[in-house]
Amino acid sequence: MNAANFINRRTFLQNTGLSFGSAALLSQLARAEGLIEKYPGLSGFPHHVPKAKRVIFLCMAGGPSHLETFDYKPQLDKLNGQAMPESFTKGQPIAQLQGKALKVQGHLTSFKQYGSSGQYISDFLPYHQKMADDITVIRSMVTEQINHDPAHTFMNTGTAISGRPSMGSWINYGLGSESENLPGFVVLTSVGGRNPQPIASRQWGSGFLPSRFQGVEFNSTGDPVHYVTNPEGVDRQHQNALIKTIQKLDAQRNDLVDDPEIATRIRAYEMAFRMQASVPELTDLSGESQKTLAMYGAKPGDGSYASNCLLARRLIEKGTRFVQLYHRGWDHHGGLEKYMGICSKLTDQPTWALLTDLKQRGLLEDTLVVWGGEFGRTPMFQGKGGAGRDHHIKGFSMWMAGGGVKPGLSHGGTDELGYNAVQDVVHVRDFHATLLHLLGIDHHRFSKKFQGLDMRLTGVEPAKVIKQILA
């Protein structure tokens, strides 16, 4: 929907005799039609010159094992099969292994160093090996929640209590939107791997922020956005005539009651009408070249992680500020080798393709790409159908790439068994503070009053920007 369509609409309106009434009406409709005001963000934002303008968060839901991806610990192999030293585990929170004998599980894959940076990357991730010099791996992440649902909530909102805004909502609230036709926060999901963990819409909720900032989920089947398709028997022109009538009658009403909410509503109907065209257009991948499709390994309409990576690129090109992409098969309590194989095969190449594509298009400079789950996995063995690992929160890995992050860096580290993050520990709060910093936001100065408190994404405990990884 752009200039050309508007001309068509005007012509169409004249042809069907839908003329405008008063001058006031005309101007209201013109505003709605031509100039949907983009929400400009909070005044004074960004606080400093941003390095990143937008974010793609590749969420590996279920908790991928840091010990089979990035965190190489020779000692783990040495102690394979032996009792886990109690010095590590005593008094620590523990999930499914509660009350069980704990023994060390060596790596279920091999590691080598790659690129000029010499980062360790496992054999499950051959495409990641090619990106060793593009990504900054944080090897010292810690979180506070050991079960999936609260751990996701913690990663997304900074607390395990329900009802707080997720980071995508915060960022759009602070920085405003760059698109007139698309939501600023879009969520995409794909499956494949071990029994996918459920994921609640609270993960993209706007909490106490206005609901316009909540994440909009794009569906891979059916309507890409709920009710974006006209009812059967109604074509775009017919729908246009209907919406124009509604807007006109609303404007008429507004002449009587002078209610700013009505003006907003007229604009919302305009935006709705535009989304009816822009969303299907955006989600239709058939216009992408064969070469691009092959690079991602995407087939239009298959709803795969590969297609979603491509969709993520298309979204940020159109001005969506925060895209969160969930792949939900990483909960490997057992059969880890098998399921790691499946998940890696589904995600490794497309992730590389996304980074490569962004780089080629010059978008990686100011787009931040984040990869990671809600927690990591234990150095200890769990055996639900072949060797696996339990949930682990005291040390795990994530990576960042693009806008404002030093490429090809290893940051922080865990102890000799990959249990506790010991060097340059990065709490989820620090991750949030860093993310906001890259987007030009000082997390201290980014709050919203709720129930009498100044709520922040980074909460009340101290949070720090990870300076060492900034470019």
Place this chain on the structure above:
Amino acid sequence: MKAFAFTFLLTVAGHAAVDFNRDIRPILSDKCFHCHGPDEETREAELRLDTYEGATEGGEFKVPIEPGKPDESEVITRILEEDPDEIMPPPKTHKKVSAKELKLLKQWIQEGAKYDEPWTYKNPVKHPDPTVRTEDWPVNFVDRFILSRLEKEAIPPSPDADPVTLLRRLHFDLTGLPPTPADRDRFEESFESNPQAAIESEVDRLLTSPHFGERLAVYWLDLVRYADTVGYHGDQDHNISPYRDYVIRAFNENMPFDRFTREQLAGDLLPDPTQQQLVATGYNRLLQTTHEGGLQEAEYRAIYQADRVRNVSAVWMGATVGCAQCHDHKYDPYTAKDFHTLGAFFADIDDEAHFQNGTNSLPTRREPEIRVLTEARQAELDSLTRQIAALPPDKLGERKKLEAQRKKIAASGRPTMITRALAKPRVSRVFPRGNWLDESGQIVQPAVPHFLPQIKKEERQTRLDLANWLTDLKNGTGGLTSRVMSNRLFYLFFGTGLSRSLGDFGGQGQPPSNPELLDRLAVEFYESNWDIKKMVKTLVTSRAYRQSSLVTSNLRERDPYNELFARQARFRLPAEIIRDNALAVSGLLVTDLGGSSVKPYQPNGYYRHLNFPPRKYRQDTDRRIYRRSLYIHWQRQFLHPMLKAFDAPSREECTAERPKSNTPVAALNLLNDPTFVEAARVFAERILKEAKPENLARLHHAFELALNRLPSDVERDTLGQLLTYAKNDFKKNPKSASSLINIGQTKPENFDHITLATWTTVSRAILNLSETTTRN
């Protein structure tokens, strides 16, 4: 306090005197208390500014505040300081005292720096009716308080709304359903002869409607976070719908609010509790629960306790006691210990079986539960029990037959979670910094917050004691509870609370704009024996309620948030009412009361992210899909998209006020959701059936049904043009017409397809209007 009374007089500077609770506490709370407030652990420089003693003597400073001498008070000099190491609040807080706030602080110190205890915890006072100049305006005491304030501000109240607007307002507010054309005729006629009598009799009629209970239940269910699923992880269904029906019935039967409180918190502890009183205790089971593999029971015990404390304090006390989970409250007098002693009241709730036996089935297992029969079935059951008892011992065959019947009926009830008390409650302790792994904290017994009136009892205090305390004016916190509830009822009928902070009556909340009126309402409420219908009637038969919601630019400038109530409120209807209204206008609405939750149309695949077990939405395929929206299956993790688009909450936490958004997603919903498309077609059928077969008569009838008025000339022309367009379009594409009119479960009636489709388009326009979805 005598000296304080004088400060109400005008000061030398000519400004109205400063009121500590209204003017000063919010400033100190927001800018100072975080480091110089009630929380001892984080207090800086040993200085506390939340008490007179602290501010005038305490800390490392000689004179933090010198009453009568602002310029010699360190608090003021530090605000004015330029050195970043000295200035207060410190730059790292990113808080600044504004010029206006500084002026107020100075004036307050000048006037003696009088402190006052937080308004929230003082017992409400029955203020007498204020005198007003315009004697012919007020109808009841509510009006006198509002008008007296308006007269001080020299703002006149708004004129009365026209009778139709008023009628629609009453119907939406009290039943959530629109008036019919017959309602309108009756009301207009009686209004003409005596407006007040017409309003009162309409209100009486609506208060006895069963839909009144449904309307108030929508609000209550938000507060107590009622939902049909467990919320965490697999978000399986749990059995609770009889609790929802209990709430509806309680409002319809006008159960006194203190009894309503008692039955929900502690119905099981009442002597010989009735079945309904047990159903009411489902309240304690409404929180989110989980049996996710690998959960640590001790962690979830702590989580559940915190959840219950947050809810009970939010619903009854308007307090955010949840803030004191890890540390003393930063702004209010609640300590971390208060949090844990309040939690200890709930330590006897027997609900842990699910950690072991919770299943990934629908519904999951959440014992203890009872089965609840409808009244008719219960009567049958009782009769069978009597017959069996009366049988002679030799009639074995007969007995067997009756017992089989009895068993069948007993099993037909709806299961619902209830509260059962453990003989030996769980041990409760203070968790240092809220850390459940740290068992070094003190063991605590149930007790109410330390600074409020205490429950005097030797033995362990129970939930019943807590419930009684919440509604006990003399020995409890009944005054606060009454204020909180009165404020929320006021909000429901005026669009804004007297205190705008419906969920936080603490130091960071907004003090009431008309504290005398709030006090008076609170007193009237408990003095009436907590009579909700009486309170509602007082509010909606007031003159203030009758005002027009039109706002002049002058008034909007003077009072943008409508804190003086010189006008009524205009707001988008709540989600449930938007859908119910469309169904009612079309004639599709099914008005059955209560029962299991219902599943109307929902986009395919919407539950695809749910697992344990994987979920397939089984939409109902009978008339249940046209039932009122408060009965829609409330899936916490994926709330029905229509409800969500119009701001219904997921009900994970207490919601005292829903946001009122205005988004494209909501527009798409109202335009394209089959619920509304089908309602538009059935509405079209109704128009075609009931009106004379002329376009104008049809349009008039459509407006009468949807808006209780006739269309204006411009509306008539605009819709006429749409009608012409639609007709031509469908004539060209008759298949499209058939497609459109076949949307939905009901089969289209036998009308010409083109005509029906054309009127469906017109009906869609009418159902989408701002006016249709707005309470005026």
